[in-house]
Amino acid sequence: MWETVRQAARATVQLALAAGLALVSCLFITVLLITATGTVAVIGAWLLPETVLLIRRIAGAKRSMAARWSGQEIPEAYQPITGTLRDRLRTAIRDPSTFGDFRWMVADYGYGCLVLLALPLWLAGLPADGVWCGLLGRRPVVLPLISRLADLDAAWSAALLKPSPKARLTARVEQLTQTRAGAIAAHGAELRRIERDLHDGAQARLVSLSMRIGLAKRAFDRDPQAARRLLDEAQEHAEEALAELRHVVRGIHPPILTDRGLAGAVRALAASSGLEVTVRADDLDEGPRAPAAVEAAAYFVVAETLTNAARHSGSPRAEVWLTRARTGVRVVVRDEGKGGAEMTTGDVGGTGLPGMRRRVAALDGTFTVTSPAGGPTVIEVELPCVW
Amino acid sequence: MRVVIAEDNALLREGLVLLLTTAGHEVVAVAVAEPEILPALLEHRPDIAVLDVRMPPGFRDEGLRTALEARRRIPGLPVLVLSQYVEESYAAELLGGGASGIGYLLKDRVGRVEEFLEALDRVAAGGTALDPEVVTELLSRRRSTPLDSLTPREREVLALMAEGLDNTTIAATLVITERAVSKHIGNVFLKLGLPTTDTGHRRVLAVLAHLNNS
Numbered sequence: 001m002w003e004t005v006r007q008a009a010r011a012t013v014q015l016a017l018a019a020g021l022a023l024v025s026c027l028f029i030t031v032l033l034i035t036a037t038g039t040v041a042v043i044g045a046w047l048l049p050e051t052v053l054l055i056r057r058i059a060g061a062k063r064s065m066a067a068r069w070s071g072q073e074i075p076e077a078y079q080p081i082t083g084t085l086r087d088r089l090r091t092a093i094r095d096p097s098t099f100g101d102f103r104w105m106v107a108d109y110g111y112g113c114l115v116l117l118a119l120p121l122w123l124a125g126l127p128a129d130g131v132w133c134g135l136l137g138r139r140p141v142v143l144p145l146i147s148r149l150a151d152l153d154a155a156w157s158a159a160l161l162k163p164s165p166k167a168r169l170t171a172r173v174e175q176l177t178q179t180r181a182g183a184i185a186a187h188g189a190e191l192r193r194i195e196r197d198l199h200d201g202a203q204a205r206l207v208s209l210s211m212r213i214g215l216a217k218r219a220f221d222r223d224p225q226a227a228r229r230l231l232d233e234a235q236e237h238a239e240e241a242l243a244e245l246r247h248v249v250r251g252i253h254p255p256i257l258t259d260r261g262l263a264g265a266v267r268a269l270a271a272s273s274g275l276e277v278t279v280r281a282d283d284l285d286e287g288p289r290a291p292a293a294v295e296a297a298a299y300f301v302v303a304e305t306l307t308n309a310a311r312h313s314g315s316p317r318a319e320v321w322l323t324r325a326r327t328g329v330r331v332v333v334r335d336e337g338k339g340g341a342e343m344t345t346g347d348v349g350g351t352g353l354p355g356m357r358r359r360v361a362a363l364d365g366t367f368t369v370t371s372p373a374g375g376p377t378v379i380e381v382e383l384p385c386v387w
Numbered sequence: 388m389r390v391v392i393a394e395d396n397a398l399l400r401e402g403l404v405l406l407l408t409t410a411g412h413e414v415v416a417v418a419v420a421e422p423e424i425l426p427a428l429l430e431h432r433p434d435i436a437v438l439d440v441r442m443p444p445g446f447r448d449e450g451l452r453t454a455l456e457a458r459r460r461i462p463g464l465p466v467l468v469l470s471q472y473v474e475e476s477y478a479a480e481l482l483g484g485g486a487s488g489i490g491y492l493l494k495d496r497v498g499r500v501e502e503f504l505e506a507l508d509r510v511a512a513g514g515t516a517l518d519p520e521v522v523t524e525l526l527s528r529r530r531s532t533p534l535d536s537l538t539p540r541e542r543e544v545l546a547l548m549a550e551g552l553d554n555t556t557i558a559a560t561l562v563i564t565e566r567a568v569s570k571h572i573g574n575v576f577l578k579l580g581l582p583t584t585d586t587g588h589r590r591v592l593a594v595l596a597h598l599n600n601s
Contacts, residue, residue, distance in 0.1 A: 235498060242495045246472050255472050259441075259448040268476035272524060 004129065008143040011150040012122070014069050015115035018153050021065065022112020025058055025105040032102070039089070049081050049088040052098055059101045062108075063161055066154040077163035077171035096167040104160035111156055118146045176364070183362035197248045205241035209234045253296055261285075262295045262329070263322060266302050270320060273306045275335075281322035287387070290329050294385045297359050298322070298331050304356055305333040305379050313337020313377060328365070328384035339375035356381075388434040388511055391427050393418040393450060394469075395443050399494065403437065406497065410504050418442075421449035428457050428464065435511040439494075440470040440477070451477055458484055465511045469494050478521045486551075486592045490516035505556075515551030515591045522549045525595070533579050541578075544571040549594045 032055065035047040056078055063074040079095045081088045092098060125142030133140040163171070216230035249255065256265045263281035270277035289295065302320055309318050315337030323330045341353065353369060356379075360367040363383050371377040390412050394400040404414050416427040420443040428436055436457060442449040454466045465488035468481060478491050490510035496518065497503050506516035526534065526546060537545065540561075547557045554572070558565045576582070581593050 238498060239495055242493075250472070256474050256476075258446070268474060271479070272475045 004133065004140045004143050008125070008146040011147040012115065012118050014150045015118050015153060017065060019112050019115040021058065021062055022108045025108050028055055028058060029105050045089060046085055049092040052092040053081060055101050055105070059104060059161055062157055066157040069150055070154040070158065072158065074158050074161050075163060077167040079170060079174055096164055096170060100161065100164060100167065104157070107156065107160055111153060114149050114153055117149060121146050179361050179364050182358060186358055186362045194248060194252060201244040201248070202241045205237045205244065209237040209241065212237065253292065254299060257295050257299055261289055262298055265299055266320060266322060269303055269306065274310050275306060275315070276317045277306065277320060279320045283324040284322050287324065290385050294329055294363060294383045297363055297365070297383055298329055298381070300359060301331055301356050301379070301381050302333055308341065309335040309337060309377070312341070313375070324387070325382065328382055331381040332378065334376055334378045337375045337377055339371045339377050340373045341369060341371035341377050388412045389415045389431065391416045391418070391431055391433040391436045393424045393437070393442060394439045395419050403497065406500060420444060421453060424453045425457060425460070428461060432461065435465040435467060435507060437467045437469060440468060448477070451480065454481065455484070463488060465513065466490065467492065467507060467510050467516065469497070473518050473521050475521055475524050478517060482592070482595060486515045486595070488513045491521065492516060492518045493520060509551060517550045517591070519546070519550055522546045525549065536578050537575060541571050541575050544568060545575050545594065548572065549591060551591050
């Protein structure tokens with residue numbers, strides 16, 4: 001009996017909160033109508049995007065409230081409202097979710113006051129279930145109806161607030177457009193870096209090498225000593241050019257990835273990192289290999305993270321997991337250091353955490369860092385690919 | 388010496404053949420793809436095999452794998468592995484079966500003809516030749532270790548020792564006397580806690596094992 005009453009009380013609280021939110025959304029429908037009118041009359045145009053943003057927050061509150069009750073997340077698919085006033089207005093009006101939220105608010109007018117039904121149910125249920133269940137020992141009948149009411153509220157909200165397939169597609173297209181732009185920008189920056197490295201490095205050294213050989217040829221008969229010195233220098237320049245080319249090649253695509261695949265390359269990396277690194281990558285030893293770009297990004301993340309761990313974390317150990325997920329490659333690197341890694345640090349020349357995030361985002365992957373003060377730092381990356 | 392070469396790039400292959408024949412060696416066979424290497428080695432039983440790591444058809448680490456396989460089939464076969472880039476883990480794999488008659492060098496080193504020929508002789512005679520870049524990597528990544536207690540000169544001596552050079556060559560390279568080299572080596576082994584009786588390639592192994600485990 002007591003459990004029934006407690007459950008009914010929880011449902012009532014839920015319904016009361018829903019009613020409170022419904023009241024707020026009633027107010028906002030009015031505000032929305034006013035701003036819409038203002039927009040038509042031009043003078044209040046700037047208010048509309050702001051109102052839509054507020055409505056999103058109210059709908060968000062409803063989503064989390066319903067999700068808490070039913071235990072089922074309600075996804076959202078909003079287009080970011082940014083840019084000039086014209087852009088913001090356009091997104092605010094064209095985003096299919098705006099209409100969806102509006103529809104929900106109107107419906108919430110009606111079902112938001114379900115709590116009013118709970119009141120008579122309490123009045124009837126307490127004496128009725130008290131006798132039926134408390135004295136006769138049967139299952140309670142009336143009070144559980146209050147829970148059903150809360151279920152109903154959550155179910156209707158989920159149905160109304162769930163983004164339409166169109167909204168989802170729009171959000172996905174928006175995300176893909178962004179990551180694609182990021183990928184193109186990253187690719188362009190990479191090409192420029194390689195061009196600069198080759199131009200300033202190997203190419204310049206080869207020019208000076210050729211020049212010294214030319215001088216040595218001139219000096220060959222007249223001053224063999226000088227010719228020899230020039231040839232020595234030429235050889236040094238040739239060696240430096242080779243070293244730089246190796247460096248550039250490593251930056252483009254580490255050769256060991258080609259030789260040994262991701263698992264083997266990461267194991268080699270771990271062995272030479274100066275930390276005691278445990279690598280679990282059995283998944284990837286067999287079966288098809290991921291695309292080169294995915295392998296390179298995963299390798300880059302592990303290399304960068306291990307370097308950071310060796311430099312900043314103070315941890316003598318690290319662990320690396322590489323797993324083959326159905327939808328791609330999953331990389332987890334964990335150290336036992338002091339934590340406190342921040343996204344803002346170390347962003348020099350595309351390295352550090354922001355560099356890693358960009359590189360992963362360019363491949364439509366996800367990148368998560370957990371690094372509480374006191375450690376440990378855990379980096380999780382998922383890179384989608386087709387096996 | 389009778390040499391078998393495995394190198395797929397025609398330019399480098401011709402260069403190597405020219406260099407070796409000029410130095411008075413005999414190139415008995417040239418392999419241009421992975422499947423040709425082992426039969427050539429088994430047929431000719433050369434004094435030394437010079438293998439490129441990346442070979443057709445896979446262009447991965449065929450040369451390295453063949454080197455290990457060849458050492459299993461022909462115990463004691465001196466092998467000099469050349470590569471466009473060096474990888475510490477590859478060095479560890481090569482040395483895993485013993486450092487005697489093993490060389491692992493960047494292709495760049497071929498340009499230093501005298502040094503390259505010396506390394507070739509050393510490996511053929513059962514010694515070791517390890518690329519300075521591998522040694523630098525080994526020495527640089529260690530964090531707080533007994534290595535920190537070495538003086539700069541002792542580190543230099545240790546690095547050259549790890550490359551596989553003997554005392555005379557180390558003395559010549561650093562422009563110091565052989566007595567001084569012996570003294571430095573004694574100090575290095577003392578500080579690292581290694582047995583001092585080892586000579587030649589066993590000495591290299593002891594040093595590398597220490598670097599790998601520290």
